[in-house]
Amino acid sequence: MTRLLAITGFILFLSGCSGNWGWYVVNPTTKNGLSNLGFLLDGLYYTVLISLCAILISVVIGLLIALPGLSSKRRFRGINRTYVELVRAVPILVLILWVYYGLPQLAGISISVFWAGVLALALSDSAFEAEIFRAGIQSIDKGQYEAAHSISLNYTDTMRYVILPQAIRRILPALGNQLVYMLKMSSLVSIIGLQELTRRANELVVTEYRPLEIYTILVLEYLFLILIVSAGVRWLEKRMQTDVRH
Amino acid sequence: MSTASLISVQEVSKTFGNFQALNTVSLEICQGERVVVCGPSGSGKSTLIRCINQLEHHETGKILIDGVEVKDGLKNQRQTLSRLGMVFQQFNLFPHLSVLDNLTLGPQRARKMEKAEAEALAMSYLERVDIPEQAGKFPRQLSGGQQQRVAIARSLCMEPDIMLFDEPTSALDPEMINEVLDVMVELAGSGMTMICVTHEMGFARKVADKMVFMDHGEIVESARPEKFFSNPDSSRCQDFLQKILRH
Numbered sequence: 001m002t003r004l005l006a007i008t009g010f011i012l013f014l015s016g017c018s019g020n021w022g023w024y025v026v027n028p029t030t031k032n033g034l035s036n037l038g039f040l041l042d043g044l045y046y047t048v049l050i051s052l053c054a055i056l057i058s059v060v061i062g063l064l065i066a067l068p069g070l071s072s073k074r075r076f077r078g079i080n081r082t083y084v085e086l087v088r089a090v091p092i093l094v095l096i097l098w099v100y101y102g103l104p105q106l107a108g109i110s111i112s113v114f115w116a117g118v119l120a121l122a123l124s125d126s127a128f129e130a131e132i133f134r135a136g137i138q139s140i141d142k143g144q145y146e147a148a149h150s151i152s153l154n155y156t157d158t159m160r161y162v163i164l165p166q167a168i169r170r171i172l173p174a175l176g177n178q179l180v181y182m183l184k185m186s187s188l189v190s191i192i193g194l195q196e197l198t199r200r201a202n203e204l205v206v207t208e209y210r211p212l213e214i215y216t217i218l219v220l221e222y223l224f225l226i227l228i229v230s231a232g233v234r235w236l237e238k239r240m241q242t243d244v245r246h
Numbered sequence: 247m248s249t250a251s252l253i254s255v256q257e258v259s260k261t262f263g264n265f266q267a268l269n270t271v272s273l274e275i276c277q278g279e280r281v282v283v284c285g286p287s288g289s290g291k292s293t294l295i296r297c298i299n300q301l302e303h304h305e306t307g308k309i310l311i312d313g314v315e316v317k318d319g320l321k322n323q324r325q326t327l328s329r330l331g332m333v334f335q336q337f338n339l340f341p342h343l344s345v346l347d348n349l350t351l352g353p354q355r356a357r358k359m360e361k362a363e364a365e366a367l368a369m370s371y372l373e374r375v376d377i378p379e380q381a382g383k384f385p386r387q388l389s390g391g392q393q394q395r396v397a398i399a400r401s402l403c404m405e406p407d408i409m410l411f412d413e414p415t416s417a418l419d420p421e422m423i424n425e426v427l428d429v430m431v432e433l434a435g436s437g438m439t440m441i442c443v444t445h446e447m448g449f450a451r452k453v454a455d456k457m458v459f460m461d462h463g464e465i466v467e468s469a470r471p472e473k474f475f476s477n478p479d480s481s482r483c484q485d486f487l488q489k490i491l492r493h
Contacts, residue, residue, distance in 0.1 A: 141338075143336055143338035144340065146334065147334065150330075150331065150332035151351065151352030152356035152404060153356055154356075161351055162340055165342050166340075166342050
């Protein structure tokens with residue numbers, strides 16, 4: 001609540017500055033300003049949707065890539081290393097362009113802007129998720145595996161009921177970081193034309209020619225989203241800590 | 247071969263790098279027999295019982311459980327290994343699960359029991375180790391002695407034929423050792439086959455059918471407790487007993 005007040009205050013402060021500001025462009029009391037503001041805020045839908053889809057997929061891929069990295073067999077660890085090193089080496093923007101323009105040609109499929117964006121963001125992030133999961137799982141005491149073995153749990157049950165629940169509690173802050181990162185990186189998908197926050201701001205700047213005000217709104221939109229995510233992650237951390245403390 | 251033995255360890259060796267942890271160790275254990283293994287640290291006693299339930303993989307020799315070989319890479323071992331229960335020095339309870347969930351996880355997942363049935367089983371064993379009132383708590387809320395008793399109950403919930411104890415009282419404060427030993431004595435009285443790695447010689451005198459002394463990865467002495475404590479054959483065993491029984 002105090003955060004919201006601070007942000008509102010900040011906007012008022014900016015609007016109070018004289019001279020260079022032209023807040024009329026998004027003034028909700030005028031017809032044009034209201035429609036401009038609505039146009040910008042509508043971008044929240046795709047920014048949130050693409051980030052959530054991408055983070056969900058990247059967590060799943062990341063976990064699947066992390067598990068062979070924990071194997072005692074060299075071949076399996078090789079799969080993990082190769083994937084992480086390759087994917088981590090491609091800039092996200094480049095991956096977005098490659099998936100949207102390159103992949104359809106290669107695979108002979110057509111892919112929507114949205115799913116191209118989701119795929120590129122998820123792939124790119126999955127390498128980092130894999131490393132986070134691997135570190136989290138490796139931090140669990142060997143005795144936990146031995147206890148699970150001694151009560152005849154198989155590998156899947158050991159992971160699902162014993163190791164991962166403990167690992168996820170430990171890597172929660174890092175996963176929260178990745179979600180914040182994902183929200184920010186989703187702005188890059190504007191380059192292939194997805195109507196998310198950044199794309200809409202760019203388009204409005206072209207017609208209204210007020211970059212200062214419009215990009216300031218854009219900054220505040222991302223700030224707003226990310227503060228919500230931070231608060232959510234902190235709440236989740238607290239809730240999970242109530243039942244376990246090492 | 248040796249069909250009379252429940253556990254048969256035949257000339258088993260195991261190395262960690264350059265360190266010879268077990269050196270052609272052989273041991274036969276019958277149904278209902280209670281064996282106490284002692285020896286200086288690094289003598290291979292923990293490695294021996296960890297090889298029996300395959301937490302460590304031996305390199306040469308054979309280990310048979312009721313006539314069935316267990317070895318790294320052999321298929322369908324789970325059934326055989328599920329006949330063994332294990333209690334660890336550090337308890338190794340699952341910290342994110344309540345005491346009751348610690349106990350029901352194995353029965354529900356590995357023995358495919360219904361939840362209610364598993365919980366009834368868990369409660370009966372919690373009563374047996376004398377802490378049914380702690381069922382809803384988390385491990386960190388219990389004392390060391392209580393945690394170890396929960397760990398014993400968790401093992402018993404799998405209804406094993408053989409219980410392995412790896413220094414179960416070594417991580418405990420002195421005043422908590424007896425509550426754990428009491429449970430183990432009661433278990434011994436019920437006819438459970440047990441292998442205990444421990445330096446609790448009072449416990450050993452009370453329950454052991456066979457005493458085993460290990461040093462440098464070898465079984466140096468193996469005798470009935472009366473003979474073991476009064477008149478051991480080897481000088482290394484005499485030295486060791488003198489050291490730990492001095493006070």
